[in-house]
Amino acid sequence: MTPVPYETVTDACLRALEDIVGPENLVPRDRLPEEYSHDEMAPVCGWAEVAVFPATTGEVARIMALAHAHRIPVTTRGAGTGLMGGAAPVAGGILLVTGRMDRILEVDEANMVARVQPGVVLLTFQEAMEERGFLYAPDPGEKSATIGGNVMTNAGGMRAVKYGVTRDHVRGMEVVTADGSVLCLGGKVAKNASGYNLMHLMIGSEGTLGIVTEITVRLLPLPEVLTTLLVPFARAEDAVALVPVLGKAGIIPQALEFFRRDVLESSTDYLGREFPHGDAPAYLMLRMEASSPAEMDRLIDRTGHICLDGGAEDVLIADTPERQKALWDARGAFLEALGWTDIDECDVVVPRDRMAEMMAYADRVAEECGLTFSSFGHAGDGNMHINILRGDLPDGTWERRRDAAMERIYQKTAALGGMVSGEHGIGYSKRAYLRAHTDPVELELMRRIKDGFDPRGILNPEKIL
Amino acid sequence: MTPVPYETVTDACLRALEDIVGPENLVPRDRLPEEYSHDEMAPVCGWAEVAVFPATTGEVARIMALAHAHRIPVTTRGAGTGLMGGAAPVAGGILLVTGRMDRILEVDEANMVARVQPGVVLLTFQEAMEERGFLYAPDPGEKSATIGGNVMTNAGGMRAVKYGVTRDHVRGMEVVTADGSVLCLGGKVAKNASGYNLMHLMIGSEGTLGIVTEITVRLLPLPEVLTTLLVPFARAEDAVALVPVLGKAGIIPQALEFFRRDVLESSTDYLGREFPHGDAPAYLMLRMEASSPAEMDRLIDRTGHICLDGGAEDVLIADTPERQKALWDARGAFLEALGWTDIDECDVVVPRDRMAEMMAYADRVAEECGLTFSSFGHAGDGNMHINILRGDLPDGTWERRRDAAMERIYQKTAALGGMVSGEHGIGYSKRAYLRAHTDPVELELMRRIKDGFDPRGILNPEKIL
Numbered sequence: 001m002t003p004v005p006y007e008t009v010t011d012a013c014l015r016a017l018e019d020i021v022g023p024e025n026l027v028p029r030d031r032l033p034e035e036y037s038h039d040e041m042a043p044v045c046g047w048a049e050v051a052v053f054p055a056t057t058g059e060v061a062r063i064m065a066l067a068h069a070h071r072i073p074v075t076t077r078g079a080g081t082g083l084m085g086g087a088a089p090v091a092g093g094i095l096l097v098t099g100r101m102d103r104i105l106e107v108d109e110a111n112m113v114a115r116v117q118p119g120v121v122l123l124t125f126q127e128a129m130e131e132r133g134f135l136y137a138p139d140p141g142e143k144s145a146t147i148g149g150n151v152m153t154n155a156g157g158m159r160a161v162k163y164g165v166t167r168d169h170v171r172g173m174e175v176v177t178a179d180g181s182v183l184c185l186g187g188k189v190a191k192n193a194s195g196y197n198l199m200h201l202m203i204g205s206e207g208t209l210g211i212v213t214e215i216t217v218r219l220l221p222l223p224e225v226l227t228t229l230l231v232p233f234a235r236a237e238d239a240v241a242l243v244p245v246l247g248k249a250g251i252i253p254q255a256l257e258f259f260r261r262d263v264l265e266s267s268t269d270y271l272g273r274e275f276p277h278g279d280a281p282a283y284l285m286l287r288m289e290a291s292s293p294a295e296m297d298r299l300i301d302r303t304g305h306i307c308l309d310g311g312a313e314d315v316l317i318a319d320t321p322e323r324q325k326a327l328w329d330a331r332g333a334f335l336e337a338l339g340w341t342d343i344d345e346c347d348v349v350v351p352r353d354r355m356a357e358m359m360a361y362a363d364r365v366a367e368e369c370g371l372t373f374s375s376f377g378h379a380g381d382g383n384m385h386i387n388i389l390r391g392d393l394p395d396g397t398w399e400r401r402r403d404a405a406m407e408r409i410y411q412k413t414a415a416l417g418g419m420v421s422g423e424h425g426i427g428y429s430k431r432a433y434l435r436a437h438t439d440p441v442e443l444e445l446m447r448r449i450k451d452g453f454d455p456r457g458i459l460n461p462e463k464i465l
Numbered sequence: 466m467t468p469v470p471y472e473t474v475t476d477a478c479l480r481a482l483e484d485i486v487g488p489e490n491l492v493p494r495d496r497l498p499e500e501y502s503h504d505e506m507a508p509v510c511g512w513a514e515v516a517v518f519p520a521t522t523g524e525v526a527r528i529m530a531l532a533h534a535h536r537i538p539v540t541t542r543g544a545g546t547g548l549m550g551g552a553a554p555v556a557g558g559i560l561l562v563t564g565r566m567d568r569i570l571e572v573d574e575a576n577m578v579a580r581v582q583p584g585v586v587l588l589t590f591q592e593a594m595e596e597r598g599f600l601y602a603p604d605p606g607e608k609s610a611t612i613g614g615n616v617m618t619n620a621g622g623m624r625a626v627k628y629g630v631t632r633d634h635v636r637g638m639e640v641v642t643a644d645g646s647v648l649c650l651g652g653k654v655a656k657n658a659s660g661y662n663l664m665h666l667m668i669g670s671e672g673t674l675g676i677v678t679e680i681t682v683r684l685l686p687l688p689e690v691l692t693t694l695l696v697p698f699a700r701a702e703d704a705v706a707l708v709p710v711l712g713k714a715g716i717i718p719q720a721l722e723f724f725r726r727d728v729l730e731s732s733t734d735y736l737g738r739e740f741p742h743g744d745a746p747a748y749l750m751l752r753m754e755a756s757s758p759a760e761m762d763r764l765i766d767r768t769g770h771i772c773l774d775g776g777a778e779d780v781l782i783a784d785t786p787e788r789q790k791a792l793w794d795a796r797g798a799f800l801e802a803l804g805w806t807d808i809d810e811c812d813v814v815v816p817r818d819r820m821a822e823m824m825a826y827a828d829r830v831a832e833e834c835g836l837t838f839s840s841f842g843h844a845g846d847g848n849m850h851i852n853i854l855r856g857d858l859p860d861g862t863w864e865r866r867r868d869a870a871m872e873r874i875y876q877k878t879a880a881l882g883g884m885v886s887g888e889h890g891i892g893y894s895k896r897a898y899l900r901a902h903t904d905p906v907e908l909e910l911m912r913r914i915k916d917g918f919d920p921r922g923i924l925n926p927e928k929i930l
Binding site for chain 1 (some may be wrong): 847
């Protein structure tokens with residue numbers, strides 16, 4: 001709990017909130033399910049005094065006006081799938097859940113954009129767009145996340161190597177500010193050079209600068225032909241070293257993932273499925289796009305030769321939807337297979353030609369700290385998820401070793417020109433590392449932005465800064 | 466001149482500036498060429514007390530520390546090719562010219578990024594990258610602009626329809642803040658979710674939040690095959706209406722331009738060249754990319770059928786580099802052919818399916834206001850350049866009619882869900898329109914950002930806000 005003198009949610013406030021959202025859309029503390037006290041990274045935990053489930057922008061605006069007048073903290077929660085404690089209401093107050101704001105408001109085919117409410121679930125949205133012949137390109141691993149959560153963490157995901165991150169697909173948003181004003185930023189337009197871009201500042205701000213209540217995203221044509229290549233390697237270094245070679249050759253897959261056998265095995269065990277050629281020490285997995293079958297053949301041929309020249313043991317082609325799904329399901333289950341409660345994670349990003357060095361360093365840190373790591377990465381963009389597994393370590397030892405290992409990993413990341421977070425954000429649990437590895441002048445400017453947007457400090461307190 | 470009590474550049478300050486950049490890289494007011502008092506839009510004019518030409522980040526930092534201590538305005542100028550008076554030193558003080566910071570510092574092929582100084586000229590950089598097999602995708606029409614200027618206005622250009630704007634290609638930057646601190650934002654990394662993204666806030670801030678001293682941009686593989694299609698139409702409406710149809714069919718050209726005969730004729734007259742099929746009332750011009758000649762044939766065939774079905778009179782294919790160059794040279798000369806001193810411009814952007822409506826409205830405004838417009842547009846992204854020509858109008862009448870016309874155009878833009886500026890920025894000359902068509906709460910947040918980054922108000926005063 002924070003020492004800052006926020007006001008508590010009085011009975012009068014509860015009645016006012018009930019007036020806004022209706023009594024059926026408000027849950028007071030004593031009836032609040034445990035899950036609302038944390039996100040997927042359960043150790044970061046805090047209890048709200050009340051949870052509200054608004055359905056409209058107007059309701060969100062009235063909630064914020066009330067919270068602002070009374071100086072009550074407001075933490076926004078989408079699907080609660082974050083990994084940094086960003087949605088944990090650590091300062092108490094109001095938990096604002098976007099789950100009822102789950103409508104796809106418009107699919108504008110002429111402008112190739114869609115307008116959605118923040119609580120729309122990613123998978124639901126992706127599938128709805130595919131049915132209409134469109135690709136929504138951002139593809140974070142956690143498909144049950146909300147689009148609002150994706151925008152507020154600038155989620156990345158597997159297709160970032162070709163299509164960029166969530167930021168690159170947001171065209172406009174409606175935001176409720178700390179005092180309950182409603183702002184429209186951007187729109188359906190493809191270009192904008194009209195003053196400071198507050199929309200891009202909001203993206204990735206994790207609910208600390210405003211609450212997004214509507215999002216306009218761009219849509220792309222669906223690729224005509226998709227094929228997945230699974231490329232086993234005897235040496236992990238060869239796999240990672242191949243990534244820049246492919247890029248320089250003009251081969252930009254839709255997704256380009258790296259993993260080792262240990263991670264794969266825990267995933268296939270978890271799913272109870274076989275994996276083709278499952279005994280190699282390391283793999284690259286590439287999802288390729290082409291505009292015709294002939295073009296795909298040419299692309300596979302070129303890619304295959306480059307892989308084999310670079311030390312690959314084989315190049316396996318999965319060209320039916322079923323085979324491709326089996327491979328990507330295994331990839332998708334990596335994190336889940338590790339279990340949730342007894343891991344912590346570094347979501348570092350480095351220039352992609354430094355990934356091999358980062359991996360080797362992580363191996364050494366694990367050994368020297370007496371820890372088990374399970375790491376995999378979006379090789380195409382240098383983003384690695386280094387998962388630290390607790391195993392049987394007792395209290396105290398676990399925290400000590402974990403913290404020592406993390407500090408070394410973040411130091412190495414900085415030395416390699418990387419960043420503390422590639423795509424999971426800072427939230428609550430990575431604040432100390434952001435502070436330690438960011439220029440104090442930059443932190444001070446972030447602080448001034450926060451003060452300018454939220455002078456009473458009520459928006460998602462104790463997050464990021 | 467501004468009423469704010471800035472200090473003037475004293476003899477002691479001049480000597481200190483000489484110490485920093487060397488006497489040969491400082492030009493005092495009495496020897497300052499006239500061109501340094503304005504950008505391409507000459508009516509916005511102001512004289513600096515001194516111009517300095519630093520060569521390094523360290524020099525820029527020392528200049529800013531001095532300016533901050535003495536509260537002297539600093540206006541940054543790249544190549545001076547802006548159209549909104551952004552580089553005009555309207556508050557006097559120091560003009561900081563980036564022309565000597567013109568080095569390509571690094572081309573990192575493994576990570577497919579380049580690091581450049583801000584004064585590198587766009588064309589020089591594009592050509593240098595092409596020689597190494599890379600595409601720098603942003604392609605604003607003004608090739609003699611600097612990369613620094615492009616970043617600070619978030620310049621768009623013709624390839625935005627496929628590749629996005631300058632923002633989408635910046636990976637990192639070094640910035641000198643108002644008080645002379647040096648910040649590194651982003652880097653060579655492809656993803657970043659590490660706190661508020663100050664880099665994206667800097668992009669498009671027109672030198673009012675900091676001075677960019679180094680830029681890391683991403684590079685793409687060069688497309689294998691390029692072909693240009695010139696598509697004449699009997700009716701301008703048909704041309705514009707075809708744009709969303711192409712998008713929905715999955716055809717995303719590298720560039721997709723719209724123009725009418727009057728603009729084309731003034732350009733070909735200016736260049737003294739013929740244009741094929743130059744007598745149609747309206748045109749679309751498409752630059753297509755494909756990964757093989759066979760793929761290009763297929764793409765041209767599909768595109769051609771869609772165009773002919775949509776009312777095109779013909780589809781002319783320019784497949785040699787020379788023929789393509791002739792077409793794009795004519796397009797590139799549109800603005801220059803109009804002459805500089807006697808025009809003003811609206812750089813509006815609307816959702817692309819509203820372009821036809823915007824065009825028709827602009828025609829009506831021209832007629833009703835007794836003005837001649839010369840308009841053309843990046844049809845693929847809804848960005849229109851509506852140029853208002855003075856002709857023989859006397860003083861007073863010109864300003865009155867122009868202002869009335871602009872006000873109506875910006876009102877219509879807002880009504881269509883568009884923005885005041887698509888790619889040229891706000892600078893000095895469009896401030897009133899930004900103010901009139903932006904939510905006061907949004908403007909207040911911009912103002913707080915400005916105050917946070919530049920509390921003494923010395924960075925490019927009187928611009929944007």
